[in-house]
Amino acid sequence: MMTALDDLCPIPFHEASENARARILSRLADTELFVALTREPADDRAEILSFDLSGTKAALACDSEERLSEFMGRVVAYAAMPGRVLAALLGEAGSALLVNPGRPSELFLDASALDWLGQVLSAAPEEGGELRPSWLTAPTPEAIEIFLVPLAQRLADMVGLATSAALVAAVWPDGRRGHLLLLRGCADDSRAALAKAFAEFFSFLPMVEGGVDIGFAELDLPQGALLLDVPERKPEPEPVRRDPKAPPRLR
Structure with a gap:
């Protein structure tokens, strides 16, 4: 059975393009x-199993307990936690991580890659206040090429949190030029979390000149704005995403 990570890996992770690897790491x-x-x-304390891979200490993780048991050839004790939490733990310990060995989404991240990933995920977006751009125009062809597919995939995770998004180029009162992602249909109490989620999202992708700001204001969109709808909620329950701050679930 293919998983969300597998779907992003039509070719091996380390042979994928920079943009594709970024989307995989974000997922x-x-x-x-x-x-x-x-x-x-025992007593809510757990020790991660380490393997020696070419002289590097590495942990083993899979995106399902069945995959983990199948690779190990036996039922194995495990801890379940979001990838961001595991990356932070292993990065601090100087360990590497092997994910889904033998599967389409197999990938190996060394300690430096995990440390970088942890830093990216811990970054918080700057508060933009109510500052409004002086001018909006269509996004640049470069921005559309970089962001179109990743944005559509990321918005698929925002069912019920937003209704649509628009990417535009912006000129700010201080003369700075860049891009602006406007999110529509967002509840006030979800805006901070959405801003952080998209700040993380853009940090995984190649930079465009001036960067990308995230806003929620109802602005008139220019001709040529990149418009994307968030899919409607399906009758089937969405996969549960655990709270990153929740303690690991131990078996």
Whole structure:
């Protein structure tokens, strides 16, 4: 059975383009991973199982407990946690991570890559206040090429949180030029979380001149704005995404 990570890996991770690898890592951060432990946890304490891969200490994790047991050839103790939490733990410990060995989404991240990933995911967006751009125009062809497909994929995760998004080029009162992503149909109490989610999203992608701001104001859109709708909620329940701040679920 293919998973969301598999779907992003039509070719091996380390052969993929920079944009494709960025989308995979962004998805990995939000995926619940099952990391192998040395033994069953005791008193809420757990020790991650380490492997020696070419002289590098590495942990093993899969995006389902069945995949983990199948690779190990036996039922194995595990801790379940979002990829962002596991990346931070292993990055601090100087360990590497092997994900989904033998699957389309197999990938190996060394300690430096995990440390970088943790820094990206811990970054918080700057507060923009109510500052409004002086001028809006159509986004540049470069921005459309870089962001169109990743944005459509990311917005598919925003069912019920937003109704649509628009990407435009913006000129700000201080003369700065860049791009602006306007999110529509967002509840006030979800805006801070959405701003952080999209700040993370753009940090995984190539930079465009002036960067990309995130806003929620109802502005008149220029001709040529890139408009994207958030898919409507399906009758089937959406996959559960665990709170990144929640403690690991131990078995």
